[in-house]
Amino acid sequence: MSKADTTSRFKAKVLRPATPDDAAWAFVVLPRPASEKLPRRGRTTVDASINGHRFQATLEPDGQLSHWLKLDRRLLETARVQAGDTVALQVAPVKREPEPALPADLRKALDAIPVARAGWDATTTIARVDWIHWIVSAKQAKTRTQRVVAACDMLAAGKRRVCCFDPSGYYSKALAAPEAAE
Known part of the structure; x- marks a missing residue:
């Protein structure tokens, strides 16, 4: 196309x-x-x-x-x-998805766990977009922290894609456009 x-x-x-x-x-x-x-x-x-x-x-x-x-x-x-x-x-x-900005908390966690960082570096740009989206879409700070830890664990274990995350929000209804003011 x-x-x-x-x-x-x-x-x-x-x-x-x-x-x-x-x-x-x-x-x-x-x-x-x-x-x-x-x-x-x-x-x-x-x-x-x-x-x-x-x-x-x-x-x-x-x-x-x-x-x-x-x-x-x-x-x-x-x-x-x-x-x-x-x-x-x-x-x-765009012809090629740009590399996403790495949030500071995820960067710090990946820098502390070299095997997780190696897993991160081995993923595709689109996979990194999804990992970051999963982390930053957390509604509470505690959940975000848990997701950073879980991401490092999964990446260190060789997972290349975040599991159990619907990046469209359609099936989980976790994502939505903002509510418009009247």
């Missing part, structure tokens, strides 16, 4: 998250046909444009087999967009 076949163009309303009240960011939920053209239902990086302004972003799964896009303050200002606006969007998957 060529990049032209996977490019989606659509209009969407820019939404303000319900919480926090003073959020400096907004978001857009992709229509399902646009998500269906993407290579995966979990986190995926896209080349995108909003009202003609180009950028690269990582889409988050919405738990409904689609995705949502966080628009940070800087992007909103640069594209001259605000919550409530209807915008023209274009999204296409």
